[in-house]
Amino acid sequence: MTDAAGAVDRVFREEAGRAVAALIRLTGDFDLAEEAVQDAFETAVRTWPARGIPLNPGAWITTTAKNRAIDRLRRERVGREKTDGAVRLAALEALGDDVHEIPDDRLRLLFTCCHPALAMDARVALTLRTVGGLSTKEIARAFIVPETTLGQRLARAKRKIREAAIPYRIPPRELLPERLDGVLAVSYLVFNEGYAATLGELLRAELCDEAIRLTRLIDRLIPDRSEVRGLLALMLLQHARKTARIDAHGDLVLLEDQDRSRWDRAMLDEGLALLGSENEEGSAGAYELQARIAACHARAPRPEDTDWPAIASLYGRLAELGASPVVELNRAVAIAMADGPDAGLRKLEPLAGDLERYHLFHSARADLLRRAGRDREAADAYRRALDLTTNDAERRFLHRRLAQLAGGGR
Amino acid sequence: MRYILLIYDDESSRAGVSHDDRHEMDQAYERFANELAERGAMRGGDELASTTSATTVRERGGELLVTDGPFAETKEQLGGYFIVDVDDLDTAIELAKKIPAVHGGSIEIRPIVEG
Numbered sequence: 001m002t003d004a005a006g007a008v009d010r011v012f013r014e015e016a017g018r019a020v021a022a023l024i025r026l027t028g029d030f031d032l033a034e035e036a037v038q039d040a041f042e043t044a045v046r047t048w049p050a051r052g053i054p055l056n057p058g059a060w061i062t063t064t065a066k067n068r069a070i071d072r073l074r075r076e077r078v079g080r081e082k083t084d085g086a087v088r089l090a091a092l093e094a095l096g097d098d099v100h101e102i103p104d105d106r107l108r109l110l111f112t113c114c115h116p117a118l119a120m121d122a123r124v125a126l127t128l129r130t131v132g133g134l135s136t137k138e139i140a141r142a143f144i145v146p147e148t149t150l151g152q153r154l155a156r157a158k159r160k161i162r163e164a165a166i167p168y169r170i171p172p173r174e175l176l177p178e179r180l181d182g183v184l185a186v187s188y189l190v191f192n193e194g195y196a197a198t199l200g201e202l203l204r205a206e207l208c209d210e211a212i213r214l215t216r217l218i219d220r221l222i223p224d225r226s227e228v229r230g231l232l233a234l235m236l237l238q239h240a241r242k243t244a245r246i247d248a249h250g251d252l253v254l255l256e257d258q259d260r261s262r263w264d265r266a267m268l269d270e271g272l273a274l275l276g277s278e279n280e281e282g283s284a285g286a287y288e289l290q291a292r293i294a295a296c297h298a299r300a301p302r303p304e305d306t307d308w309p310a311i312a313s314l315y316g317r318l319a320e321l322g323a324s325p326v327v328e329l330n331r332a333v334a335i336a337m338a339d340g341p342d343a344g345l346r347k348l349e350p351l352a353g354d355l356e357r358y359h360l361f362h363s364a365r366a367d368l369l370r371r372a373g374r375d376r377e378a379a380d381a382y383r384r385a386l387d388l389t390t391n392d393a394e395r396r397f398l399h400r401r402l403a404q405l406a407g408g409g410r
Numbered sequence: 411m412r413y414i415l416l417i418y419d420d421e422s423s424r425a426g427v428s429h430d431d432r433h434e435m436d437q438a439y440e441r442f443a444n445e446l447a448e449r450g451a452m453r454g455g456d457e458l459a460s461t462t463s464a465t466t467v468r469e470r471g472g473e474l475l476v477t478d479g480p481f482a483e484t485k486e487q488l489g490g491y492f493i494v495d496v497d498d499l500d501t502a503i504e505l506a507k508k509i510p511a512v513h514g515g516s517i518e519i520r521p522i523v524e525g
Contacts, residue, residue: 116476117465117499156462160478163463164521167498175500 004049012041015058016133017217019065021105024130025168026095027069027088030158034130036069037061043068066092106131107221108168114183115166122157123186125150131217132210142207143193180222184231184287187214191235208239229274230288236271237294240264251400252393256303268298289318308338325354333364341372359388363398370405379405412453416488421460454493459521465499467506468516474507481518489515493522 016037023033040061054060073089113126125143128134134142140150160166171179194207215232222228244258275291284292293314300306315331328351336344345368348361355361366381379402386398427435439457446452464480489511496502499519506517 115499117478117503119478122478160463163459164465164519165498167500171500 005045007053008044008048011053011057012044012061013133015061016041017106017109017131018058018104019062020130020133021109022062022103023065023069023092024109025105026066026091028168029088030130030161032069032072032088033065036065036072039068039072040064066095104221106217107170110183110218110221111171111179112161112166112168114179114186115161116179116182117164117166118157118160120186120189122153122160123182124189125153126157127186127214128190128210129154132214134210142204180225180227183218184215184227187211187218188231188235188287190214191239195238205239205242208235208242211235212239226283227285227287230285230291233271233274234287234291234294236267236274237291237298240267240271240298246393249396250393252397255297260301263298271295272298284317286318286321289314289321293318306337308334312338325351326358326360329355329358329361329364333368336368336371341368344368345372357388359385359394362388363394363401366401370401375405414491415455425460456493457523459523461520463521465503465519466516467503467512467519469507469512476503480520481516483516486515 019037019040020033023036024030027033043064044061048054070089070092073085073092076085110127110131113130114123118126121143125139128139128142129136136151136154137147140147143150145153170176188211191208191211194204194209194211212232212235215228215235219225219228219232240263241255241258243264244260244262245253247253271291272295275288275295293311296307296311296314312331312334315327315334319327319331329348332344332347332351335347345365348365348368351361362381362385366378366385369375369378369381382398382402382405386395386402389395389398443452443455446455461480464478466477466479466481468475492505492509494502494505496505502519506512506519509517511517
């Protein structure tokens with residue numbers, strides 16, 4: 001891809017969601033809106049490299065897409081009955097050319113795409129497609145599903161929105177917190193899919209970038225919500241470590257072994273600034289607490305400087321919000337770092353039933369056993385973890401650990 | 411005595427039906443509806459949109475659960491129905507969660523085909 005084409009692609013993706021959102025509000029038709037914006041993209045690819053990117057690309061895209069939508073509706077009107085199309089056409093034609101009049105409808109679009117009456121995988125795909133401006137092909141590749149499957153998922157979701165009359169609006173005040181949670185959950189799922197891919201490649205950074213972009217957008221559209229800020233901070237603080245998490249062979253590097261000079265300092269500082277200092281005791285939500293845990297790592301120049309007692313206490317508060325064996329597992333590891341491996345192992349024991357099939361339980365337990373000098377039991381636990389993990393990089397990591405135990409080294 | 415006649419069929423076969431067959435089926439239903447009317451037995455009836463547009467609402471432990479898709483368990487049985495005319499799915503969900511059976515049971519929301 002040439003630089004000019006790359007720039008068109010980037011700017012277009014940034015701005016396309018706004019045009020899609022506006023056209024959906026005006027026409028009530030997801031497919032028409034997407035096709036018209038796609039037409040506008042093709043025009044941009046043809047004309048921008050030579051003429052340069054317009055001063056206000058968002059307005060250019062909205063105007064061009066609006067005109068393409070009008071063209072499409074006029075063509076359709078020829079053979080067929082006029083009912084729906086005529087109403088839509090009238091709405092578009094009434095708009096005129098001053099797109100500055102068009103309000104930003106992306107928040108509406110986000111709430112519709114993340115509606116709880118849609119299946120989670122449909123919410124994710126639809127949000128990335130319409131708000132994020134990703135192509136069906138890109139989304140299919142990121143989630144390792146065939147493009148046809150993803151296309152059907154999108155078509156089915158759009159049909160449900162239409163047939164079941166899922167509203168296109170920002171939810172009323174009483175529904176807002178609950179629905180906002182749903183929007184953030186989609187964003188976080190996209191991030192996690194990139195951060196800890198369950199199959200094959202460990203890190204698909206572009207999904208993390210996309211999730212951060214989405215969360216920034218939510219933060220801009222609904223400012224000053226602590227849960228949005230908390231999630232954005234969490235993503236930035238984790239993503240800042242991306243290049244240090246993977247070594248030259250594509251293998252996972254543990255937090256304590258990472259070269260901290262390779263952490264993205266600007267991204268960490270932005271995350272820390274978003275968190276600020278905690279003012280109201282006990283008011284922090286789950287994302288913010290997790291972000292504060294990540295911040296403890298970000299602030300430590302060396303692993304041994306980590307404030308483990310603070311991390312253990314944050315995990316304790318996270319557990320109070322909703323008891324989860326995985327949170328308890330992380331808390332046990334933090335306690336082990338603060339008070340020694342035996343203290344951690346005592347906390348792990350009661351979790352064995354719930355987490356028997358969870359590879360990270362066995363690898364964490366193996367690590368604590370190794371630190372406690374119980375090598376034989378550690379080796380058994382590493383083997384159990386190996387049986388359960390499907391991620392290539394994690395498998396290689398566990399094999400290395402096992403080999404180190406056998407060799408008597410660290 | 412009032413009865414409800416519930417229609418179960420394979421909706422995937424309905425989706426692939428040709429225009430002519432569809433027309434024939436519509437006429438057959440119309441003939442049935444006319445017969446009901448003539449006998450003074452008609453109290454209402456509608457075609458439902460396919461289950462791909464269904465939403466199921468339930469409340470468990472004080473938490474409202476909204477899921478995509480039709481009611482799928484076999485432990486509970488159909489026990490009644492309401493037809494409501496509202497603006498959108500959010501309003502239908504808001505009403506569904508006030509139906510007593512939402513605690514412990516499930517409410518399936520299905521759009522009615524208009525026209």
